[in-house]
Structures are given as structure tokens and as C-alpha cells.
Amino acid sequence: MQRIRFFETATKRFSLIVSKKAQPMSTSTPKTLHPIVLNDKEKQITTTLQDYTKYYNTNIANDKDIQPIELRITGGWVRDKLLGKESHDIDIGIDHISGLEFVTGLKEYLDRQTEDISGTGKITTSLTGIHKIKKNPEKSKHLETCTTHLLGNDIDFVNLRSEKYTEDSRIPTIKAGSPKEDAYRRDATLNSLFFNLRTMQVEDLTGRGLQDLKDGILRTPLEPEKTFLDDPLRCLRMIRFASNFNFIIDKAAMEAMDRKEIRVALDRKISRERIGSEFRKIILGKNPIYGLSLLNTVEFYNIFGFGEKEMGEEKVVKPVNMDERAMNSLISDGIKASLSDIVASLPVIKDFVFDHSGAYNRLKSLFGEPFRNDLSTLAFYCSLILNKWNNETVIQTDDYRSEEKTTGKKRKGKKVKPTSAAHLIVLQGLKMPMKDANLISLIVSGMEEFGIRFRDYKNMSRSEIALKLIIPYGENWRLNLLVLFILRNFKHMELIEDTSNSIEEFLEMCEKLDLGVCL
Structure with missing residues (x-):
């Protein structure tokens, strides 16, 4: 039953x-919104910014007869604070001057303060490392941002902006804008909330941000x-x-x-x-x-492709052991099937194992492997997502076709070796570190062979089990075993009890043989 x-x-x-x-x-469920309460570090930061803003408006804007400035904390910090969470992601929106101009002036202001109290033993406020991130409209980066390190926090300063679309273009014209214009061009109403550093109040300029945050609607x-x-x-x-x-x-x-x-x-x-x-x-x-x-x-x-279509890249990825149609199918239909399996079946598999009280205790412990560290978590999910690539390999080369069309001459590129498709997707498509790509590729590319070896573990000696099923995966052999368990159930859910028993028995054998010393 x-x-x-x-x-x-x-x-x-x-x-x-x-x-x-x-x-x-x-x-x-409906969220409880909390009043924004600043911690000690945030009080220091806001006080410093308020002091310089007052100085700028009094001594610079007023003397030069230019518009005064007003600062607002924007986006994620405001959202998180209202939800009762701490946040270190402080972005400052500025009207009328650029982020770089504001930060440059702030640094000069703080440096003068340091000089004035030099030798007095007083604590000074320092600002270090001014970095400008240039705008790049082709990459949807429309205004430059200035980042600096203030009181132990990395803070971004950027102009408030507005966007204007024309009927024949989807690329907007960007210019400095009012707070309301800036709020409306953001990704979600609950991320368009501002915290005004002059009034120290939340501003909901779209009129929907606070209610959507309370309702949990994006x-x-x-x-x-x-x-x-x-x-x-x-x-x-x-x-x-x-x-x-x-x-x-x-x-x-x-x-x-x-x-x-x-x-x-x-x-x-x-x-x-x-x-x-x-x-x-x-x-x-x-x-x-x-x-x-x-x-x-x-x-x-x-997003689980090879990244070769990114604007500015000229790479061609070709399969080694299949035609291009089959390769493209793996990128689309293969990923779709894997995501559907993860979403529909992974929770059910876990429920089956944990609903058996007193049984599968060793198997249950395997489910903790993905959460040992970030690498394990990423490797677990990426291996499940990319599992249908198996041990397929691809070749990536520079694309010289446009040059050939122009000059009529063929050009030889570098001779390249085939690489694991899973490795290239992780390294180039998702831009993860090499160690992530290596581990995910090891699991995905070797899973078929690992599964074949696993079927015969009862007939193996202690050294054979170590050499074939444990040592190649190092400290991640249990993670690899969990992926095998999950994938077998994706394919044959009706055999989940038999598969669970098999994994439990294998883990029990490893304990008896003290195979942990093999690592």
C-alpha cells in the first residue's frame, strides 16, 4: 500500500x-514588513554620506549655483531590511552628478578631515579604491557606476536615470532622471523601493512596491x-x-x-x-x-550552452561523435528533460528514502553530500542538469568563415583537442572556476562507466572497489554515488526500492572494509 x-x-x-x-x-505567504533599523556600521556610513552631502550642497552647489544633491539607498538593501534581514549590498542613487564625481569629492573631503586631525589620536573615516565601471549599451549597461570601499563596505554609486524608447528600437536612450523615473525602470516593483538619506524614510515611488513585497509578488x-x-x-x-x-x-x-x-x-x-x-x-x-x-x-x-553565441565571441563548437542536430537537441530537449526530472522526481526520491524510518540510514547520509560546501552543491545540481551529455566531447575553434567570405582565402586555426561537453558548458557557458568544471565533468563524463562498474561491486575485492569506485573521485566519491542513485531513479522510478537497497548494501560493505582509508 x-x-x-x-x-x-x-x-x-x-x-x-x-x-x-x-x-x-x-x-x-504574506510577508511581515519591518521598520528599517540601521546597525552600527550602517549608521557610520549614512552619517558620513549625509555630512558630505550637506558640505557639497552648502559649499559647492550653492556657491556655483548648481542643483543640490540628494542620496538614496536603492534596491536590494531596502528590500532585505524591510523583510527583517541584514544586507551588505549598499547601492547609492545620486541625482544631478555622476557617481565618479561624487566619490572623488567625498574622498577629497575625507582626506582633508584626516589632515585636520592628524596627530590627535581621533579615528578617521577612510575611503579606498575608486573603480569606475564604464557603460556598455550593447551589453545592457547604460550608465557608468563608481564603486569604492568605505568603512569596510564595498558601495556602488550611480546616477538615477530614465529610459526613453522609440517606436523602431528596443534599445532605450538613457539619461539622468528623477527618482520616480529611476524607480519605474527597475526590474521589479519590490526592488524599486528607496531609502532617502535626508528624510531617513522609505520611498515607494511606483505605488506598488511595498504591497508587492508584503504579498510576495514579483x-x-x-x-x-x-x-x-x-x-x-x-x-x-x-x-x-x-x-x-x-x-x-x-x-x-x-x-x-x-x-x-x-x-x-x-x-x-x-x-x-x-x-x-x-x-x-x-x-x-x-x-x-x-x-x-x-x-x-x-x-x-x-544558459546551459557553450557560450559561443555571446556578442563579440567568434567561436564554433562542433560535436565529435554525433551530428550537430543531435548536439542542439541535447542543449534544448536534453536540458528540458533533465530539469523536468529534477523538479518532478528529486523531492519524491528524497521523500521515499526519508519516509522509511529506521531504514536506509547510510543512504540518508548521502543526501548531506551536496551541502558540504558550495562546490558540492553546484556539482550536484549541474551533474543532474547536464547528465544527458554523458561522455560526449566537442571541439571549439575560432570562426574564420566571415574572413573567408571577404577574402576568398582559407585560414588555418590552431589545432585543438576534443574536450568534454560538460566541462566546456561549465567553464565557458556558465563561467565557473576550473575546479568546478573538472569535478562536474568527472561525474558526468564517467557516470556511465561508473554505473557499469557499480553493478558488479559484490564480485570485487576490496582493492578493486577502491580503485574503480572510490579513488578516482577522491573526497567526492559519495557525491558521485548519490548522483548515480538519483539518475537511476529518474530512469526507473518503479525500481526505487531495489536501487535504494543496493546503495545501502554497498555503503555497508564500504564501512566493513574500512574503505575510508583509501582516501
Whole structure:
């Protein structure tokens, strides 16, 4: 009877997940909003900024007959504080002058203060490291940002801005704007809240931010398609917020994300570093499965590509052992199937194991492996997402076709060796570190052979088990074993009891043979 109920639950969950364009399930509940209370470090920072703003308005703006400035903390810090969470992500919006001009003046002001009290023993406020991030409209970076280190915090300073669209262009004209204009051009209403450093009050200039934050709803201040086409990374940010805070994305935003035009813009306009950074935050967040379900719903499979289509890149990736149609199918249909398996089946598999009280204790311990550190978490989910690549290899070369068309001459490129497809996706497509790519590639590329060896473990000697199933994976052999267990159940859920027993028996044998010393 227990097995029948288990499969009824699994079937129901799967049908809900894979139903066409269904909004992934969320248990979002109304949030309690808290008054913003500054900690000691934030009080120091805001006091320093207030003091310089008063100095600027009195001694510079007034003398030169130019507009005074007003500072606001924008975005994530305000959201997190209202939710009762601490945040170190302080972004300052400035009107009328650039971030670089403000920070340069602030540094001169603080340096003069240091000189004035030199030798008195008083504590001074220091500002170090001024870095300007230039604008790049082709990459959806429309205004330059100035970053500096103040009182132990990295703080971004940027102009408030407005965006104007023309009828024949999706790329907006950007100029300095009013606080309200800046609020409306942001990715979500609950991220458009400001904290005014003059009034020390929250400003909800869209009129919907506070209520949407309270309700846990992500919606764009303006028409969502324009919002996402301007900066397609906003789609991934919205998915990250939804999964990390258990928010719901409103219907209009979900429908806009699901447009092919948005997926193409994400692939070509946004750097793979920015894409990889958002994906990493989704996986390391509180509810990665919810995040993956949202990615699946809007069909963002191209983020798991090779990154060769990024604007400015001229790379060609070709498969070694399959045709290009099959390779493209793995990037789309293969990723879709894997995400569907993770979302629909992974929670059910875990429930099956943990619902057996007193049984599968060793197998239960395996489920802690993905959470030993960030690398283990990323390797676990990426191995499941990319598992259908198996041991497929690809060759990446420079694209000389445009030159050949122009000159009529063929040009030889460097001779390159085949590389694991999974390795290239992680390293170049998601821009993860080499150690991440190495581990994920080791698991994905070797999983088929590992599974074949595992079937025969009962006939192996102690040394054979160590050499074939443990040592090649080092300290991650248990993580590798967990991935095998999950993938076997994805393929044959009806055999989950047999598979669970097999893994439990193997782990018991490893204990008896004291195979931990092999590491």
C-alpha cells in the first residue's frame, strides 16, 4: 500500500510540473514588513554620506549655483531590511552628478578631515579604491557606476536615470532622471523601493512596491517585455528572487520571459559571467528546485550552452561523435528533460528514502553530500542538469568563415583537442572556476562507466572497489554515488526500492572494509 501511494504521489507531481506553461508551485505567504533599523556600521556610513552631502550642497552647489544633491539607498538593501534581514549590498542613487564625481569629492573631503586631525589620536573615516565601471549599451549597461570601499563596505554609486524608447528600437536612450523615473525602470516593483538619506524614510515611488513585497509578488513597474528586452538579465534576477525569497512571479512577467525574442537577447546581449553569477545564486539559494522549475517553464535552456553565441565571441563548437542536430537537441530537449526530472522526481526520491524510518540510514547520509560546501552543491545540481551529455566531447575553434567570405582565402586555426561537453558548458557557458568544471565533468563524463562498474561491486575485492569506485573521485566519491542513485531513479522510478537497497548494501560493505582509508 505504501508503494502504491508513493507512485500516485510521484505521478501527480510529475503531471503538475510538466503541464504546458504551468506556473511552478510556490507556497508564498504574506510577508511581515519591518521598520528599517540601521546597525552600527550602517549608521557610520549614512552619517558620513549625509555630512558630505550637506558640505557639497552648502559649499559647492550653492556657491556655483548648481542643483543640490540628494542620496538614496536603492534596491536590494531596502528590500532585505524591510523583510527583517541584514544586507551588505549598499547601492547609492545620486541625482544631478555622476557617481565618479561624487566619490572623488567625498574622498577629497575625507582626506582633508584626516589632515585636520592628524596627530590627535581621533579615528578617521577612510575611503579606498575608486573603480569606475564604464557603460556598455550593447551589453545592457547604460550608465557608468563608481564603486569604492568605505568603512569596510564595498558601495556602488550611480546616477538615477530614465529610459526613453522609440517606436523602431528596443534599445532605450538613457539619461539622468528623477527618482520616480529611476524607480519605474527597475526590474521589479519590490526592488524599486528607496531609502532617502535626508528624510531617513522609505520611498515607494511606483505605488506598488511595498504591497508587492508584503504579498510576495514579483512584477515589473513598466510593461515587462520592454523591461526584459532592455536588460534580459532581469529575467534571471527575477527567477533568483522568486526562488530565494519564495516569491511568485506575476503572469504578465512569466509570459514575457517565455518569448523567443527574450531568450535570444539573453544569449547575445548578456555576458556569460553575469549569467553564470545569477545561476550560481539560484543554485546556492534557499530553494534551487523552485528556481530550476521557473527556468524550465520559460525554457531558458540556452544558459546551459557553450557560450559561443555571446556578442563579440567568434567561436564554433562542433560535436565529435554525433551530428550537430543531435548536439542542439541535447542543449534544448536534453536540458528540458533533465530539469523536468529534477523538479518532478528529486523531492519524491528524497521523500521515499526519508519516509522509511529506521531504514536506509547510510543512504540518508548521502543526501548531506551536496551541502558540504558550495562546490558540492553546484556539482550536484549541474551533474543532474547536464547528465544527458554523458561522455560526449566537442571541439571549439575560432570562426574564420566571415574572413573567408571577404577574402576568398582559407585560414588555418590552431589545432585543438576534443574536450568534454560538460566541462566546456561549465567553464565557458556558465563561467565557473576550473575546479568546478573538472569535478562536474568527472561525474558526468564517467557516470556511465561508473554505473557499469557499480553493478558488479559484490564480485570485487576490496582493492578493486577502491580503485574503480572510490579513488578516482577522491573526497567526492559519495557525491558521485548519490548522483548515480538519483539518475537511476529518474530512469526507473518503479525500481526505487531495489536501487535504494543496493546503495545501502554497498555503503555497508564500504564501512566493513574500512574503505575510508583509501582516501
